Amino acid sequence: TVPLGEMHKDFKTLKKEVQRETQEVEKLSPVGQSSLLTSLSHLLGKKKELQDLEQKLEGALRKGQEVTLEAHPKDALLSNDTMVAILYFLGALTELSEEQQKLLVKSLEKKILPVQLKLVENILEQNFLQDKEGVFPLQPDLLSSLGEEELILTEALVGLSGLEVQRSGPQYTWNPDTRHNLCALYAGLSLLHLLSRES
Amino acid sequence: MSMFEDVTRALARQLNPGDDLTPIDSLFDLRCFSPLSLVLRKRKRTWFWGARYVCSNYTLLDVLEPGSSPSDPTDSGNFSFKNMLDVQVQGLVEVPKTVKVKETEGLSRSSTLEIQTLSVAPLALENLRKERKLSADHPFLKEMRERGENLYVVMEVVETLQEVTLERAGKANTNFSLPSFALLGLQGSVNHKEGVTIPKGCVLVYRVKQLMINGEDKWEIPHICNDSMKTFNPSEKPGEEKLVHTL
Numbered sequence: 370t371v372p373l374g375e376m377h378k379d380f381k382t383l384k385k386e387v388q389r390e391t392q393e394v395e396k397l398s399p400v401g402q403s404s405l406l407t408s409l410s411h412l413l414g415k416k417k418e419l420q421d422l423e424q425k426l427e428g429a430l431r432k433g434q435e436v437t438l439e440a441h442p443k444d445a446l447l448s449n450d451t452m453v454a455i456l457y458f459l460g461a462l463t464e465l466s467e468e469q470q471k472l473l474v475k476s477l478e479k480k481i482l483p484v485q486l487k488l489v490e491n492i493l494e495q496n497f498l499q500d501k502e503g504v505f506p507l508q509p510d511l512l513s514s515l516g517e518e519e520l521i522l523t524e525a526l527v528g529l530s531g532l533e534v535q536r537s538g539p540q541y542t543w544n545p546d547t548r549h550n551l552c553a554l555y556a557g558l559s560l561l562h563l564l565s566r567e568s
Numbered sequence: 569m570s571m572f573e574d575v576t577r578a579l580a581r582q583l584n585p586g587d588d589l590t591p592i593d594s595l596f597d598l599r600c601f602s603p604l605s606l607v608l609r610k611r612k613r614t615w616f617w618g619a620r621y622v623c624s625n626y627t628l629l630d631v632l633e634p635g636s637s638p639s640d641p642t643d644s645g646n647f648s649f650k651n652m653l654d655v656q657v658q659g660l661v662e663v664p665k666t667v668k669v670k671e672t673e674g675l676s677r678s679s680t681l682e683i684q685t686l687s688v689a690p691l692a693l694e695n696l697r698k699e700r701k702l703s704a705d706h707p708f709l710k711e712m713r714e715r716g717e718n719l720y721v722v723m724e725v726v727e728t729l730q731e732v733t734l735e736r737a738g739k740a741n742t743n744f745s746l747p748s749f750a751l752l753g754l755q756g757s758v759n760h761k762e763g764v765t766i767p768k769g770c771v772l773v774y775r776v777k778q779l780m781i782n783g784e785d786k787w788e789i790p791h792i793c794n795d796s797m798k799t800f801n802p803s804e805k806p807g808e809e810k811l812v813h814t815l
Contacts, residue, residue: 383616420610424622464617549618
């Protein structure tokens with residue numbers, strides 16, 4: 370881990386960090402990944418339970434205990450690196466509000482995670498280093514594939530980060546205070562997108 | 569994000585672009601993050617969404633052997649840092665004492681917070697370190713040592729000087745309506761608070777430093793820390809249990 374003060378803080382760094390951790394999760398067998406997705410889908414929206422899992426996993430990691438994911442036909446044993454990566458994403462997911470977590474599950478069901486991931490990536494790419502509020506145009510094709518309900522869902526998901534997306538325009542108002550939450554949302558979307566690719 | 573979180577995060581950002589101030593997430597954590605409280609770090613640290621700490625319900629003083637100087641607290645209900653440890657009470661030097669929080673995010677114009685910092689005085693801490701050793705048999709320390717946890721001490725807090733009620737100025741920080749949520753089958757799951765009352769003396773943001781324990785009962789709080797430092801020397805860790813968790 371790079372000491373906080375020395376880290377170059379930009380979206381590229383976040384992207385690399387998230388990529389590195391997703392690669393670790395990717396090492397899980399397909400059934401392991403599917404089992405992880407099922408577990409997360411049940412826990413998202415229950416912040417306390419998600420935090421409990423986070424603590425349990427951290428404890429197991431520190432004590433060198435084994436952790437397995439229930440899967441058929443064979444349970445998947447988690448390596449230390451995979452546990453660390455899962456913890457990274459649990460950290461991101463618990464940063465989100467319960468409502469955002471529930472919206473993620475809905476988005477998963479509706480298979481619109483790739484669009485949402487692209488949207489958040491695009492917003493962060495453009496504004497990460499912006500320390501002032503401002504109105505920015507939204508790439509018109511980013512949301513064009515979404516139906517009305519999916520659009521509402523997506524607006525609500527980023528809206529709960531504190532970012533206002535306006536359809537008329539379309540545009541959004543960047544607020545630097547939303548950066549932490551959007552970064553966590555980006556990581557959460559990346560993980561869920563990865564785990565749901567096959568299904 | 570709750571309105572309280574909005575406020576504490578905005579405050580942390582405003583006071584400390586260097587990012588080592590941690591905002592409090594909930595009013596329930598009000599008592600957990602006083603100066604000298606012991607906390608645990610919750611997760612792998614990343615700058616992008618910040619480190620978070622978990623309340624341990626203990627302070628550093630709880631895990632030290634009883635000592636005469638500074639005097640032992642006998643009434644924890646009336647615990648006063650000023651009398652006990654000469655904790656330095658100082659106004660903010662680099663930022664104004666009254667910080668106006670986020671007009672732009674929909675808080676009303678009267679939403680101002682009067683705050684002050686409370687920080688542990690280095691000299692008082694050094695005296696404490698010399699005079700009072702760790703209580704090695706303390707069950708909390710034993711448990712933490714067994715689990716190989718790192719412990720952190722709250723060294724500085726920013727707290728409210730007056731009770732304040734913050735209200736949204738008509739505009740919520742989100743631009744979607746509750747009926748939209750009903751459409752998504754999420755009716756009742758979103759609780760938009762329009763205002764929050766923050767009591768006087770409520771810690772809003774805090775700064776921690778890692779506690780380092782050498783041997784059985786020696787302790788220190790170094791000025792500079794890095795992620796490889798462990799509160800407990802790993803070689804002193806008792807035999808590891810081999811348990812299997814299934815998720």
